[in-house]
Amino acid sequence: MNVGRTFLIVGAAIGLACASAIVVVAIAKLRRGRVAARSRAMLAPYRHSLITMVSGEDDDGQAREALSAVSAPIWVRLRPSVVAFLPKVRGLPADNLGELMRAHGEIDEATRRLTSRSAVRRARAAYLLGLVRDPASAALVLPLLSDHVADVRLVAARALGTIGDPAAASGILDALRTQNGQIGLPAWVAAEALLAMGPGIGPVLQIGLASKDPAVRNVCAKVGGHGTYLSTVPQLRVLLATDSDGDVRVSSAVALGRVGGAHDAAILLRHTDASEPTVLRRTCATALGDLGQHESLEALAGLLADDDRRLAERAADSLVRIGPEGIVQLEMAATTGQGLSAQAAGGALEVAGLRGQLAHIAMGS
Amino acid sequence: MTETVKTRIVVADDDLDILDLVVFKLNQAGFDTVAVTDGVAALAAIEAEPTRLAILDIMMPGLSGLDVLRNLRANEATKGLDVILLTARARDADVDTGFATGANDYVIKPFSPRELLHRVNAVLARGDR
Numbered sequence: 502m503n504v505g506r507t508f509l510i511v512g513a514a515i516g517l518a519c520a521s522a523i524v525v526v527a528i529a530k531l532r533r534g535r536v537a538a539r540s541r542a543m544l545a546p547y548r549h550s551l552i553t554m555v556s557g558e559d560d561d562g563q564a565r566e567a568l569s570a571v572s573a574p575i576w577v578r579l580r581p582s583v584v585a586f587l588p589k590v591r592g593l594p595a596d597n598l599g600e601l602m603r604a605h606g607e608i609d610e611a612t613r614r615l616t617s618r619s620a621v622r623r624a625r626a627a628y629l630l631g632l633v634r635d636p637a638s639a640a641l642v643l644p645l646l647s648d649h650v651a652d653v654r655l656v657a658a659r660a661l662g663t664i665g666d667p668a669a670a671s672g673i674l675d676a677l678r679t680q681n682g683q684i685g686l687p688a689w690v691a692a693e694a695l696l697a698m699g700p701g702i703g704p705v706l707q708i709g710l711a712s713k714d715p716a717v718r719n720v721c722a723k724v725g726g727h728g729t730y731l732s733t734v735p736q737l738r739v740l741l742a743t744d745s746d747g748d749v750r751v752s753s754a755v756a757l758g759r760v761g762g763a764h765d766a767a768i769l770l771r772h773t774d775a776s777e778p779t780v781l782r783r784t785c786a787t788a789l790g791d792l793g794q795h796e797s798l799e800a801l802a803g804l805l806a807d808d809d810r811r812l813a814e815r816a817a818d819s820l821v822r823i824g825p826e827g828i829v830q831l832e833m834a835a836t837t838g839q840g841l842s843a844q845a846a847g848g849a850l851e852v853a854g855l856r857g858q859l860a861h862i863a864m865g866s
Numbered sequence: 867m868t869e870t871v872k873t874r875i876v877v878a879d880d881d882l883d884i885l886d887l888v889v890f891k892l893n894q895a896g897f898d899t900v901a902v903t904d905g906v907a908a909l910a911a912i913e914a915e916p917t918r919l920a921i922l923d924i925m926m927p928g929l930s931g932l933d934v935l936r937n938l939r940a941n942e943a944t945k946g947l948d949v950i951l952l953t954a955r956a957r958d959a960d961v962d963t964g965f966a967t968g969a970n971d972y973v974i975k976p977f978s979p980r981e982l983l984h985r986v987n988a989v990l991a992r993g994d995r
Contacts, residue, residue, distance in 0.1 A: 548886075552886050552887055552890045553890070555887055555979070556887055556890050556891040556894065556979045557891070557978070557979050557980045558890070558891070558894050582883070585883055586883055586887075588976055589881070589883060589884060589887075589975055589976050589977075590887070590976050590977060590978065590979065591976040591977065591978050592978035592980065592981070593978075593980070594978070594979060595976065
Protein backbone atom coordinates (compact mmCIF):
# COMPACT_ATOMS: atom_id res chain seq x y z
CA MET A 502 0.00 0.00 0.00
CA ASN A 503 2.78 2.39 1.08
CA VAL A 504 4.86 1.41 -1.95
CA GLY A 505 1.95 2.21 -4.28
CA ARG A 506 1.49 5.61 -2.66
CA THR A 507 5.22 6.37 -2.99
CA PHE A 508 5.10 5.53 -6.71
CA LEU A 509 2.07 7.75 -7.11
CA ILE A 510 3.79 10.69 -5.37
CA VAL A 511 7.03 10.24 -7.38
CA GLY A 512 5.07 9.96 -10.63
CA ALA A 513 3.08 13.08 -9.82
CA ALA A 514 6.28 14.95 -8.95
CA ILE A 515 7.93 13.94 -12.24
CA GLY A 516 4.79 14.90 -14.18
CA LEU A 517 4.70 18.27 -12.44
CA ALA A 518 8.39 18.86 -13.15
CA CYS A 519 7.90 18.04 -16.86
CA ALA A 520 4.86 20.29 -17.10
CA SER A 521 6.79 23.11 -15.40
CA ALA A 522 9.70 22.65 -17.82
CA ILE A 523 7.32 22.83 -20.80
CA VAL A 524 5.72 25.99 -19.44
CA VAL A 525 9.13 27.60 -18.81
CA VAL A 526 10.34 26.75 -22.33
CA ALA A 527 7.09 28.03 -23.87
CA ILE A 528 7.31 31.31 -21.92
CA ALA A 529 10.97 31.74 -22.92
CA LYS A 530 10.12 31.14 -26.59
CA LEU A 531 7.19 33.54 -26.42
CA ARG A 532 9.32 36.19 -24.76
CA ARG A 533 12.13 35.73 -27.29
CA GLY A 534 9.63 35.98 -30.14
CA ARG A 535 8.20 39.17 -28.67
CA VAL A 536 11.64 40.71 -28.21
CA ALA A 537 12.54 39.80 -31.80
CA ALA A 538 9.26 41.20 -33.11
CA ARG A 539 9.74 44.42 -31.09
CA SER A 540 13.29 44.70 -32.37
CA ARG A 541 12.14 44.14 -35.98
CA ALA A 542 9.42 46.78 -35.60
CA MET A 543 11.91 49.23 -34.11
CA LEU A 544 14.40 48.59 -36.93
CA ALA A 545 11.86 48.53 -39.78
CA PRO A 546 12.43 52.16 -40.89
CA TYR A 547 16.20 51.67 -40.71
CA ARG A 548 15.99 48.33 -42.52
CA HIS A 549 14.55 50.13 -45.55
CA SER A 550 17.41 52.66 -45.48
CA LEU A 551 19.92 49.81 -45.09
CA ILE A 552 18.52 47.88 -48.08
CA THR A 553 18.44 51.09 -50.14
CA MET A 554 22.10 51.74 -49.35
CA VAL A 555 23.26 48.16 -49.88
CA SER A 556 21.39 47.87 -53.19
CA GLY A 557 23.33 50.83 -54.61
CA GLU A 558 20.15 52.88 -55.00
CA ASP A 559 21.22 55.53 -52.50
CA ASP A 560 22.33 58.02 -55.14
CA ASP A 561 21.71 61.12 -53.00
CA GLY A 562 23.34 59.53 -49.93
CA GLN A 563 20.24 60.12 -47.80
CA ALA A 564 19.98 56.54 -46.58
CA ARG A 565 23.62 56.47 -45.49
CA GLU A 566 23.25 59.82 -43.79
CA ALA A 567 20.17 58.64 -41.91
CA LEU A 568 21.91 55.45 -40.79
CA SER A 569 25.03 57.32 -39.74
CA ALA A 570 22.91 59.57 -37.53
CA VAL A 571 21.07 56.86 -35.55
CA SER A 572 21.46 56.98 -31.77
CA ALA A 573 23.74 54.57 -29.91
CA PRO A 574 20.86 52.36 -28.58
CA ILE A 575 19.44 51.97 -32.11
CA TRP A 576 22.91 51.26 -33.54
CA VAL A 577 23.42 48.45 -31.04
CA ARG A 578 20.32 46.74 -32.48
CA LEU A 579 21.09 47.67 -36.09
CA ARG A 580 24.76 46.68 -36.01
CA PRO A 581 24.24 42.89 -36.46
CA SER A 582 22.25 43.54 -39.66
CA VAL A 583 24.99 45.80 -41.00
CA VAL A 584 27.73 43.29 -40.14
CA ALA A 585 25.64 40.48 -41.68
CA PHE A 586 25.57 42.32 -45.02
CA LEU A 587 29.35 42.93 -45.13
CA PRO A 588 30.38 39.49 -46.48
CA LYS A 589 27.42 39.34 -48.88
CA VAL A 590 28.04 42.33 -51.14
CA ARG A 591 30.99 43.94 -52.87
CA GLY A 592 31.70 47.17 -54.70
CA LEU A 593 30.17 50.49 -53.70
CA PRO A 594 27.56 48.96 -51.34
CA ALA A 595 30.35 47.24 -49.38
CA ASP A 596 32.32 50.51 -49.25
CA ASN A 597 29.23 52.30 -47.94
CA LEU A 598 28.76 49.67 -45.23
CA GLY A 599 32.39 50.17 -44.23
CA GLU A 600 31.89 53.93 -44.03
CA LEU A 601 28.79 53.40 -41.91
CA MET A 602 30.79 51.23 -39.52
CA ARG A 603 33.45 53.92 -39.39
CA ALA A 604 30.85 56.64 -38.68
CA HIS A 605 29.74 54.68 -35.60
CA GLY A 606 33.32 54.29 -34.34
CA GLU A 607 33.47 50.55 -35.07
CA ILE A 608 36.72 50.72 -37.05
CA ASP A 609 38.51 52.76 -34.38
CA GLU A 610 37.23 50.37 -31.70
CA ALA A 611 38.35 47.30 -33.67
CA THR A 612 41.76 48.89 -34.27
CA ARG A 613 42.14 49.46 -30.51
CA ARG A 614 41.10 45.87 -29.79
CA LEU A 615 43.79 44.44 -32.05
CA THR A 616 46.14 44.89 -29.08
CA SER A 617 43.65 43.75 -26.42
CA ARG A 618 44.84 41.27 -23.79
CA SER A 619 41.91 39.03 -24.73
CA ALA A 620 42.65 36.71 -27.66
CA VAL A 621 38.93 36.57 -28.49
CA ARG A 622 38.78 40.37 -28.77
CA ARG A 623 41.91 40.47 -30.95
CA ALA A 624 40.49 37.80 -33.24
CA ARG A 625 37.07 39.47 -33.45
CA ALA A 626 38.69 42.82 -34.22
CA ALA A 627 40.77 41.28 -37.04
CA TYR A 628 37.69 39.51 -38.36
CA LEU A 629 35.68 42.74 -38.46
CA LEU A 630 38.47 44.68 -40.17
CA GLY A 631 38.68 41.87 -42.71
CA LEU A 632 34.95 42.10 -43.39
CA VAL A 633 35.18 45.85 -43.97
CA ARG A 634 37.97 45.23 -46.54
CA ASP A 635 39.66 48.60 -46.11
CA PRO A 636 43.22 48.25 -47.55
CA ALA A 637 44.44 50.64 -44.85
CA SER A 638 43.64 47.95 -42.24
CA ALA A 639 46.08 45.42 -43.71
CA ALA A 640 49.10 47.00 -42.03
CA LEU A 641 47.23 46.98 -38.71
CA VAL A 642 46.22 43.30 -38.92
CA LEU A 643 49.62 42.12 -40.21
CA PRO A 644 51.32 41.97 -36.75
CA LEU A 645 48.69 39.46 -35.60
CA LEU A 646 50.25 36.89 -37.95
CA SER A 647 52.86 36.42 -35.22
CA ASP A 648 50.32 36.42 -32.34
CA HIS A 649 51.11 33.87 -29.64
CA VAL A 650 47.60 32.35 -30.02
CA ALA A 651 47.25 30.10 -33.10
CA ASP A 652 43.55 30.92 -33.62
CA VAL A 653 44.29 34.64 -33.72
CA ARG A 654 46.99 34.05 -36.37
CA LEU A 655 44.50 32.05 -38.40
CA VAL A 656 41.77 34.73 -38.22
CA ALA A 657 44.35 37.40 -39.09
CA ALA A 658 45.47 35.46 -42.19
CA ARG A 659 41.87 35.07 -43.36
CA ALA A 660 41.19 38.75 -42.70
CA LEU A 661 44.24 39.74 -44.76
CA GLY A 662 42.99 37.52 -47.58
CA THR A 663 39.58 39.19 -47.45
CA ILE A 664 41.16 42.65 -47.44
CA GLY A 665 43.14 41.46 -50.48
CA ASP A 666 46.15 43.78 -50.26
CA PRO A 667 49.09 42.02 -52.02
CA ALA A 668 51.48 43.88 -49.69
CA ALA A 669 50.50 41.36 -46.99
CA ALA A 670 51.47 38.32 -49.12
CA SER A 671 55.03 37.97 -47.85
CA GLY A 672 53.72 38.23 -44.27
CA ILE A 673 51.41 35.27 -44.96
CA LEU A 674 54.33 33.22 -46.30
CA ASP A 675 56.46 34.08 -43.26
CA ALA A 676 53.62 32.91 -41.00
CA LEU A 677 53.79 29.45 -42.57
CA ARG A 678 57.06 28.75 -40.79
CA THR A 679 57.04 27.18 -37.37
CA GLN A 680 59.13 29.55 -35.27
CA ASN A 681 59.70 30.16 -31.56
CA GLY A 682 57.61 27.08 -30.76
CA GLN A 683 54.59 28.51 -32.62
CA ILE A 684 53.16 26.17 -35.25
CA GLY A 685 52.93 27.84 -38.64
CA LEU A 686 49.68 28.64 -40.44
CA PRO A 687 47.89 25.66 -42.03
CA ALA A 688 48.90 25.52 -45.72
CA TRP A 689 45.32 25.75 -47.02
CA VAL A 690 44.57 28.87 -44.97
CA ALA A 691 47.69 30.57 -46.34
CA ALA A 692 46.89 29.41 -49.90
CA GLU A 693 43.31 30.72 -49.71
CA ALA A 694 44.46 34.07 -48.33
CA LEU A 695 47.07 34.42 -51.09
CA LEU A 696 44.62 33.44 -53.83
CA ALA A 697 42.20 36.11 -52.59
CA MET A 698 44.91 38.76 -53.06
CA GLY A 699 44.84 38.47 -56.85
CA PRO A 700 47.46 39.01 -59.55
CA GLY A 701 49.63 41.43 -57.52
CA ILE A 702 51.27 38.59 -55.58
CA GLY A 703 53.16 37.16 -58.59
CA PRO A 704 56.61 38.50 -57.54
CA VAL A 705 56.11 37.25 -53.95
CA LEU A 706 55.25 33.77 -55.26
CA GLN A 707 58.46 33.70 -57.29
CA ILE A 708 60.48 34.53 -54.18
CA GLY A 709 58.49 31.92 -52.20
CA LEU A 710 59.19 29.20 -54.77
CA ALA A 711 62.90 29.72 -54.11
CA SER A 712 62.46 29.58 -50.31
CA LYS A 713 64.51 27.14 -48.22
CA ASP A 714 61.32 26.13 -46.39
CA PRO A 715 59.41 23.31 -48.19
CA ALA A 716 56.11 24.45 -46.62
CA VAL A 717 56.53 27.85 -48.31
CA ARG A 718 57.53 26.31 -51.67
CA ASN A 719 54.57 23.94 -51.47
CA VAL A 720 51.99 26.70 -50.85
CA CYS A 721 53.51 28.88 -53.59
CA ALA A 722 53.33 25.99 -56.06
CA LYS A 723 49.68 25.34 -55.18
CA VAL A 724 48.79 29.03 -55.50
CA GLY A 725 50.78 29.34 -58.73
CA GLY A 726 48.61 26.64 -60.32
CA HIS A 727 45.23 27.55 -58.87
CA GLY A 728 45.67 31.27 -59.46
CA THR A 729 47.05 30.84 -63.00
CA TYR A 730 50.31 32.68 -62.29
CA LEU A 731 52.13 32.00 -65.58
CA SER A 732 55.28 33.70 -64.28
CA THR A 733 55.81 30.74 -61.92
CA VAL A 734 55.97 28.11 -64.71
CA PRO A 735 59.80 28.03 -65.19
CA GLN A 736 60.32 27.51 -61.44
CA LEU A 737 57.55 24.88 -61.26
CA ARG A 738 59.36 22.84 -63.91
CA VAL A 739 62.57 22.92 -61.87
CA LEU A 740 60.80 22.04 -58.61
CA LEU A 741 58.97 19.10 -60.23
CA ALA A 742 62.26 17.70 -61.49
CA THR A 743 64.60 18.37 -58.60
CA ASP A 744 62.90 19.32 -55.32
CA SER A 745 63.93 17.29 -52.30
CA ASP A 746 60.41 17.41 -50.86
CA GLY A 747 57.82 15.00 -52.31
CA ASP A 748 54.84 17.27 -51.55
CA VAL A 749 56.46 20.18 -53.40
CA ARG A 750 57.01 17.97 -56.47
CA VAL A 751 53.38 16.83 -56.41
CA SER A 752 52.07 20.41 -56.01
CA SER A 753 54.33 21.53 -58.87
CA ALA A 754 52.96 18.77 -61.12
CA VAL A 755 49.37 19.80 -60.34
CA ALA A 756 50.23 23.43 -61.02
CA LEU A 757 51.96 22.64 -64.33
CA GLY A 758 48.85 20.75 -65.44
CA ARG A 759 46.87 23.93 -64.88
CA VAL A 760 49.23 26.63 -66.16
CA GLY A 761 51.80 24.81 -68.28
CA GLY A 762 52.01 24.73 -72.07
CA ALA A 763 52.58 22.17 -74.82
CA HIS A 764 56.23 21.82 -73.77
CA ASP A 765 55.16 20.58 -70.33
CA ALA A 766 53.44 17.43 -71.62
CA ALA A 767 56.84 15.78 -72.11
CA ILE A 768 58.01 16.91 -68.67
CA LEU A 769 54.92 15.51 -66.92
CA LEU A 770 55.15 12.28 -68.93
CA ARG A 771 58.74 11.80 -67.80
CA HIS A 772 57.51 11.74 -64.20
CA THR A 773 54.98 8.99 -64.84
CA ASP A 774 57.98 6.65 -65.18
CA ALA A 775 57.92 3.58 -62.93
CA SER A 776 61.04 4.80 -61.11
CA GLU A 777 59.14 7.81 -59.70
CA PRO A 778 57.12 7.76 -56.43
CA THR A 779 53.59 6.34 -56.88
CA VAL A 780 51.80 9.52 -55.78
CA LEU A 781 53.81 11.65 -58.21
CA ARG A 782 53.16 9.26 -61.13
CA ARG A 783 49.40 9.37 -60.46
CA THR A 784 49.41 13.15 -60.07
CA CYS A 785 51.26 13.60 -63.35
CA ALA A 786 48.77 11.32 -65.14
CA THR A 787 45.91 13.54 -63.91
CA ALA A 788 47.86 16.73 -64.69
CA LEU A 789 48.27 15.56 -68.29
CA GLY A 790 44.49 15.50 -68.59
CA ASP A 791 44.31 19.04 -67.18
CA LEU A 792 46.97 20.15 -69.64
CA GLY A 793 44.99 18.63 -72.53
CA GLN A 794 47.86 18.35 -75.01
CA HIS A 795 47.60 15.86 -77.88
CA GLU A 796 51.32 15.05 -77.54
CA SER A 797 50.55 12.92 -74.50
CA LEU A 798 47.85 10.72 -76.10
CA GLU A 799 50.00 7.70 -76.92
CA ALA A 800 51.93 7.78 -73.68
CA LEU A 801 48.70 7.97 -71.66
CA ALA A 802 47.32 5.04 -73.65
CA GLY A 803 50.50 3.16 -72.73
CA LEU A 804 49.80 3.77 -69.02
CA LEU A 805 46.46 1.92 -69.28
CA ALA A 806 48.34 -1.37 -68.89
CA ASP A 807 50.36 -0.21 -65.86
CA ASP A 808 50.45 -2.50 -62.82
CA ASP A 809 49.32 0.45 -60.67
CA ARG A 810 45.59 0.28 -61.49
CA ARG A 811 44.88 3.68 -59.90
CA LEU A 812 47.44 5.20 -62.25
CA ALA A 813 45.79 3.40 -65.20
CA GLU A 814 42.37 4.78 -64.16
CA ARG A 815 43.76 8.30 -63.98
CA ALA A 816 45.41 7.96 -67.39
CA ALA A 817 42.08 6.76 -68.83
CA ASP A 818 40.22 9.68 -67.23
CA SER A 819 42.79 12.10 -68.69
CA LEU A 820 42.23 10.62 -72.15
CA VAL A 821 38.49 11.26 -71.77
CA ARG A 822 39.17 14.86 -70.74
CA ILE A 823 41.54 15.50 -73.67
CA GLY A 824 38.57 15.00 -75.99
CA PRO A 825 37.66 13.08 -79.16
CA GLU A 826 41.23 11.96 -79.89
CA GLY A 827 41.57 10.62 -76.35
CA ILE A 828 38.27 8.77 -76.71
CA VAL A 829 39.55 7.17 -79.93
CA GLN A 830 42.61 5.93 -78.01
CA LEU A 831 40.36 4.48 -75.32
CA GLU A 832 38.06 2.79 -77.85
CA MET A 833 41.08 1.23 -79.55
CA ALA A 834 42.41 -0.03 -76.22
CA ALA A 835 38.98 -1.33 -75.19
CA THR A 836 38.51 -3.34 -78.39
CA THR A 837 42.00 -4.42 -79.38
CA GLY A 838 44.03 -3.98 -76.18
CA GLN A 839 45.21 -6.70 -73.80
CA GLY A 840 43.60 -7.56 -70.41
CA LEU A 841 44.48 -4.69 -68.03
CA SER A 842 44.58 -2.07 -70.74
CA ALA A 843 41.17 -3.02 -72.16
CA GLN A 844 39.73 -3.16 -68.65
CA ALA A 845 40.85 0.41 -67.76
CA ALA A 846 39.72 1.79 -71.13
CA GLY A 847 36.32 0.06 -70.96
CA GLY A 848 35.72 1.32 -67.41
CA ALA A 849 36.60 4.91 -68.37
CA LEU A 850 34.32 4.83 -71.43
CA GLU A 851 31.47 3.47 -69.34
CA VAL A 852 31.85 6.23 -66.72
CA ALA A 853 32.18 8.87 -69.45
CA GLY A 854 28.99 7.55 -71.05
CA LEU A 855 27.12 7.79 -67.74
CA ARG A 856 28.34 11.36 -67.30
CA GLY A 857 27.14 12.25 -70.81
CA GLN A 858 30.68 13.09 -71.93
CA LEU A 859 30.61 10.80 -74.94
CA ALA A 860 27.42 12.32 -76.41
CA HIS A 861 28.90 15.80 -75.91
CA ILE A 862 32.10 14.79 -77.71
CA ALA A 863 30.21 13.07 -80.52
CA MET A 864 28.16 16.23 -81.07
CA GLY A 865 31.22 18.46 -80.97
CA SER A 866 33.28 16.38 -83.37
CA MET B 867 -4.65 54.02 -71.19
CA THR B 868 -2.49 50.91 -71.63
CA GLU B 869 -0.96 49.15 -68.67
CA THR B 870 2.56 47.81 -69.24
CA VAL B 871 3.02 44.21 -68.15
CA LYS B 872 6.04 43.90 -65.89
CA THR B 873 8.51 41.08 -66.43
CA ARG B 874 8.02 38.48 -63.69
CA ILE B 875 11.09 37.22 -61.87
CA VAL B 876 11.12 34.58 -59.11
CA VAL B 877 13.90 35.02 -56.54
CA ALA B 878 14.71 32.08 -54.25
CA ASP B 879 17.16 32.36 -51.35
CA ASP B 880 16.95 31.20 -47.74
CA ASP B 881 19.05 34.20 -46.67
CA LEU B 882 16.50 36.94 -45.98
CA ASP B 883 19.12 39.70 -46.33
CA ILE B 884 19.96 38.60 -49.86
CA LEU B 885 16.30 38.02 -50.69
CA ASP B 886 15.27 41.53 -49.53
CA LEU B 887 18.23 43.08 -51.33
CA VAL B 888 17.70 41.37 -54.70
CA VAL B 889 13.93 41.91 -54.65
CA PHE B 890 14.37 45.60 -53.79
CA LYS B 891 16.94 46.09 -56.56
CA LEU B 892 14.76 44.36 -59.16
CA ASN B 893 11.60 46.20 -58.07
CA GLN B 894 13.45 49.50 -58.37
CA ALA B 895 14.38 48.50 -61.91
CA GLY B 896 10.71 47.91 -62.75
CA PHE B 897 10.42 44.13 -62.53
CA ASP B 898 7.61 42.18 -60.90
CA THR B 899 9.26 39.94 -58.31
CA VAL B 900 8.17 36.96 -56.26
CA ALA B 901 10.34 36.12 -53.24
CA VAL B 902 10.54 32.58 -51.85
CA THR B 903 12.86 30.96 -49.33
CA ASP B 904 13.16 27.37 -50.56
CA GLY B 905 13.34 25.28 -53.71
CA VAL B 906 9.87 23.73 -53.47
CA ALA B 907 8.26 27.16 -53.17
CA ALA B 908 10.38 28.37 -56.10
CA LEU B 909 9.05 25.60 -58.35
CA ALA B 910 5.48 26.29 -57.21
CA ALA B 911 5.87 30.04 -57.87
CA ILE B 912 7.34 29.45 -61.33
CA GLU B 913 4.59 27.03 -62.29
CA ALA B 914 1.82 29.24 -60.85
CA GLU B 915 2.21 32.12 -63.32
CA PRO B 916 4.17 32.82 -66.50
CA THR B 917 7.69 33.66 -65.34
CA ARG B 918 10.49 35.10 -67.45
CA LEU B 919 13.50 34.51 -65.18
CA ALA B 920 14.43 32.78 -61.92
CA ILE B 921 17.31 33.77 -59.65
CA LEU B 922 18.18 30.76 -57.51
CA ASP B 923 20.50 30.26 -54.56
CA ILE B 924 22.12 26.80 -54.70
CA MET B 925 22.14 25.87 -51.02
CA MET B 926 18.51 26.00 -49.87
CA PRO B 927 16.45 23.74 -47.59
CA GLY B 928 14.50 21.01 -49.35
CA LEU B 929 15.27 21.27 -53.04
CA SER B 930 18.58 22.94 -53.84
CA GLY B 931 18.87 25.52 -56.60
CA LEU B 932 20.45 22.88 -58.84
CA ASP B 933 17.55 20.48 -58.14
CA VAL B 934 15.09 23.22 -59.05
CA LEU B 935 17.06 23.92 -62.23
CA ARG B 936 17.05 20.21 -63.18
CA ASN B 937 13.28 20.09 -62.63
CA LEU B 938 12.77 23.18 -64.76
CA ARG B 939 14.89 21.84 -67.62
CA ALA B 940 13.11 18.47 -67.52
CA ASN B 941 9.67 20.05 -67.75
CA GLU B 942 8.43 20.98 -71.24
CA ALA B 943 6.60 24.05 -69.95
CA THR B 944 9.57 25.52 -68.09
CA LYS B 945 12.63 24.19 -69.93
CA GLY B 946 13.13 27.52 -71.74
CA LEU B 947 13.00 29.65 -68.57
CA ASP B 948 16.08 31.80 -68.03
CA VAL B 949 17.89 30.98 -64.78
CA ILE B 950 20.67 32.79 -62.95
CA LEU B 951 22.36 30.96 -60.07
CA LEU B 952 23.36 33.32 -57.24
CA THR B 953 25.57 31.43 -54.83
CA ALA B 954 28.55 31.44 -52.49
CA ARG B 955 29.88 28.28 -54.17
CA ALA B 956 32.81 29.76 -56.05
CA ARG B 957 35.02 26.83 -57.08
CA ASP B 958 35.56 26.23 -60.78
CA ALA B 959 33.89 22.82 -60.47
CA ASP B 960 30.78 24.44 -58.93
CA VAL B 961 30.55 26.96 -61.77
CA ASP B 962 31.02 24.15 -64.33
CA THR B 963 28.23 22.14 -62.67
CA GLY B 964 25.93 25.18 -62.66
CA PHE B 965 26.34 25.81 -66.38
CA ALA B 966 26.28 22.09 -67.21
CA THR B 967 22.94 21.80 -65.40
CA GLY B 968 21.54 24.52 -67.64
CA ALA B 969 22.03 27.87 -65.91
CA ASN B 970 22.11 30.90 -68.21
CA ASP B 971 24.45 32.76 -65.85
CA TYR B 972 26.27 32.24 -62.56
CA VAL B 973 26.85 35.02 -60.01
CA ILE B 974 29.12 34.44 -57.04
CA LYS B 975 28.51 35.94 -53.57
CA PRO B 976 29.69 38.43 -52.38
CA PHE B 977 28.08 40.14 -55.32
CA SER B 978 27.43 43.62 -56.61
CA PRO B 979 23.66 44.28 -56.84
CA ARG B 980 24.32 46.61 -59.77
CA GLU B 981 26.25 43.88 -61.63
CA LEU B 982 23.45 41.40 -60.91
CA LEU B 983 20.94 43.79 -62.49
CA HIS B 984 23.17 44.12 -65.58
CA ARG B 985 23.34 40.35 -65.84
CA VAL B 986 19.56 40.02 -65.47
CA ASN B 987 19.10 42.51 -68.31
CA ALA B 988 21.71 40.73 -70.43
CA VAL B 989 20.12 37.30 -69.94
CA LEU B 990 16.67 38.70 -70.72
CA ALA B 991 18.02 40.47 -73.82
CA ARG B 992 19.65 37.25 -75.06
CA GLY B 993 16.35 35.42 -74.60
CA ASP B 994 14.46 38.10 -76.54
CA ARG B 995 16.75 37.83 -79.56
